[in-house]
Amino acid sequence: MATSGSSSSPSSPSSPKRQRVAPPPPPPPRRTDMLMALPPDILDDRILALLPFDKLVRTSCLSRAWRRRWESVRNLEIELPRAYSGGGRALWRCARPVRFFSARVARRDVFRAARWLRALARKGVQDLSLEFSLAGKQRPLPGPALFSCAALVQLDLEQCDMPAAPPGFLGFPNLERLDLVYVTLPFAGAGTQLEHLIVAAEKLAVLNLSPVITINGGGVDTWAIRAPKLRKLYITMEMGDDNGCRIPMPLPMLEEVTISFDRLFGTQDFLDAFQNISTVNKLFFKSDKTDHSILDPVSSEDEMDEDSLNSEDEFDEDSLNSQDEIDEDSLNSEISSDLLASLKYVTLINMK
Numbered sequence: 290m291a292t293s294g295s296s297s298s299p300s301s302p303s304s305p306k307r308q309r310v311a312p313p314p315p316p317p318p319r320r321t322d323m324l325m326a327l328p329p330d331i332l333d334d335r336i337l338a339l340l341p342f343d344k345l346v347r348t349s350c351l352s353r354a355w356r357r358r359w360e361s362v363r364n365l366e367i368e369l370p371r372a373y374s375g376g377g378r379a380l381w382r383c384a385r386p387v388r389f390f391s392a393r394v395a396r397r398d399v400f401r402a403a404r405w406l407r408a409l410a411r412k413g414v415q416d417l418s419l420e421f422s423l424a425g426k427q428r429p430l431p432g433p434a435l436f437s438c439a440a441l442v443q444l445d446l447e448q449c450d451m452p453a454a455p456p457g458f459l460g461f462p463n464l465e466r467l468d469l470v471y472v473t474l475p476f477a478g479a480g481t482q483l484e485h486l487i488v489a490a491e492k493l494a495v496l497n498l499s500p501v502i503t504i505n506g507g508g509v510d511t512w513a514i515r516a517p518k519l520r521k522l523y524i525t526m527e528m529g530d531d532n533g534c535r536i537p538m539p540l541p542m543l544e545e546v547t548i549s550f551d552r553l554f555g556t557q558d559f560l561d562a563f564q565n566i567s568t569v570n571k572l573f574f575k576s577d578k579t580d581h582s583i584l585d586p587v588s589s590e591d592e593m594d595e596d597s598l599n600s601e602d603e604f605d606e607d608s609l610n611s612q613d614e615i616d617e618d619s620l621n622s623e624i625s626s627d628l629l630a631s632l633k634y635v636t637l638i639n640m641k
Contacts, residue, residue, distance in 0.1 A: 342367040364388040377404040386413035406434035418445040460489020468497040479503035480512030499525040525549040536562045549575040
């Protein structure tokens, strides 16, 4: 009888052990933007505001967080480099106010400057300096946007034509310093505009007109400097050109004067000017070529230490009308010995 024996099944091969997969490493800790972590007043006022404007705008490329960070920086002082070709769109994105803006305007940038001015007017620019470099060809300051910069405290225009102000222009009431250097006002009523500009600036302390040329197509259109808080005055008239500037009222706070009057200036206008600047303690007076000592009475002052008076050598005296020349006898009889008693610095150069 067959017996059944238990048969042992062959042992099954052992299944391979599963290898443990290491867990993914934790993400690196997020790096802290040390600059962004600074208090806003430190980041804005002591770091970002001190960057050159073109580099400040480029901070938008640092990261998403920096993309528009620069737009919140207030009180920017912007000085555009000569080769800078942008600025227009970026100026529209600046925070208000812009404290200072300076640019040298090349020929190719004349119309770009108009866009700058429109943006700056919206941003409440306080100090504006534009020097036009146009290879000897003066071009008008484009558009009326200049007169929309109502917050101006300082205005400096060089080598350009100044446009006529639009009707209803109220002036720059906060203006404390006005520099017009080689500026022409080529329109009728130019003197009236200048006078209004000065009168409307009740805080005006420094006035520099070196030189300013008014073109009226006829005789001299006189206009007055009325600025009771003026402390420093610089006036230059081109030789043979009377731009109509007069000083008909005292300037009681005046301390320093640099003045160049043409010989076409009449005797009474000359006397009025010197009587109304009699409070100065520092005077630089420049005249064209003259054969008589128009300031002899002034030079005898006991308190004068140093004055500067320069005499030009080139002038067509034949073109002068004898009625226009300063009358030496009248001048000597009118000038009192204490006319400029407060003057401390006096020097006479090339004068008889």
